[in-house]
Amino acid sequence: MTDLVIRPLVAGEENLFESMPDPLPQLRQVSYADGIAGGGYRPENTWVALRAGRVIGRAAWLLPPGAVGAPWLERFDLDAEPEVGAALLRAAHEALGGPHRYYAAMPAHWRRRPEVLAVVEAPMAAARLAGLVERGERVRLSWTGTPLPTTSGRYTFRSAADAAEINAMVARISEPDVLTGKEIALAVGGVDLATDPLAWLNGPTEAWRIATDAGEPVGLVGTAGDACYPLIAYLGLLDEAVRGELLAEVVRVLATGGAREVLADVDAHRVVVLAELERTGFRRLRSRVLFEPAAGTPSGSVVTPG
Structure with a gap:
């Protein structure tokens, strides 16, 4: 991990987060810029891993305005080995008061798509290394006039x-x-x-x-x-x-x-x-795989999404 820098964003660095190419552009997601504008994403809840000035990992915890619970990890992308992603998550967890839930968004039928598995295996492995455990999966479907x-x-x-x-x-x-x-x-x-x-x-x-x-x-x-x-x-x-x-x-x-x-x-x-x-007539749009803190792992969450 030579020359690796892990830190939160500061206000005005939204473009730094966006500088990492979206590894799954086929997913329908709220953009980071829209999330910042709406107040759900905040710089202090957004962390990046940089190597030679290039973003190789990014993680953004989401908490909508007025929410009664704790933020959850909504965006986590990794263009590096899982150990880098785990170091990024651990540093953020320490600053956030403990690990929180992570919802890993996946394209539909992701387990049957090698090109998707090649993208998602590293961040999922990183989540496990950082003390998160896979607990379930939810599927979103859409009817569009069939x-x-x-x-x-x-x-x-x-x-x-x-x-x-x-x-x-x-x-x-x-x-x-x-x-x-x-x-x-x-x-x-x-x-x-x-x-x-x-x-x-x-x-x-x-x-x-x-x-x-x-x-x-x-x-x-x-x-x-x-x-x-x-x-x-x-x-x-x-x-x-x-x-x-x-x-x-x-x-x-x-x-x-x-x-x-x-x-x-x-x-x-x-x-x-x-x-x-x-x-x-519904067709699958995407899945969200839930990761939770392992049993006995301290968490800052009182009420989290489930």
Whole structure:
């Protein structure tokens, strides 16, 4: 590591971060410049590794304005051996009060793409050397106008009556199929989207859709089309047989309202849910692999995104 310099940025050095070519330009990500302008990225939470004045590693921790939690590692790129990346992370962790979660963004189907593996293996190895442990993966999918499957007519769909009905159904659903934006909900608002979605999705309750079978509620879906961009924020089932038709229903409602794209995030291990989304016309956009501090590793985080 001869002549290696590791340090945080100072105000006005945004171009130094950007001087490193983007190793995965196919990923849809908020640019560093836009993140600085929006207040989520800050120079003191951004670190670089330089060799002979050239950026060979960069790491940026993100914390949206008003967030109740700690920053998480959102951008980490490495054009050097994993040991350099680990040294960069350790130096930053010491300054940040301990390691925090790292969300490693990957293009869709990254494990089957040798050219992507060649890029991501070094930073992932560096994260492990710095005391972070891989804990899971979430997949983002997008529907962009593909014809929707026909429905059987078995189920009826209606608006939720009120917040009490939504909360009663949420309490009965142990593991929702789709939770889009749960990381931001927890980091910014301290809200668990799986158990208390209305604390984050504060639009009209009548926008929530309930699927019924012979009058009995069997599925619930909430969107966030007015809050940011059209997405399925919450989808949970009491009967798995309704999954495909409830997905088609919520996309149809959003498309009728003008949506040209609908997003959905799903845990990668939910293969049945992923298959149904793809049958509905969704296509994978990217994955995010979660790394967390190893057990027993001190962390400055009180509430972090998950």
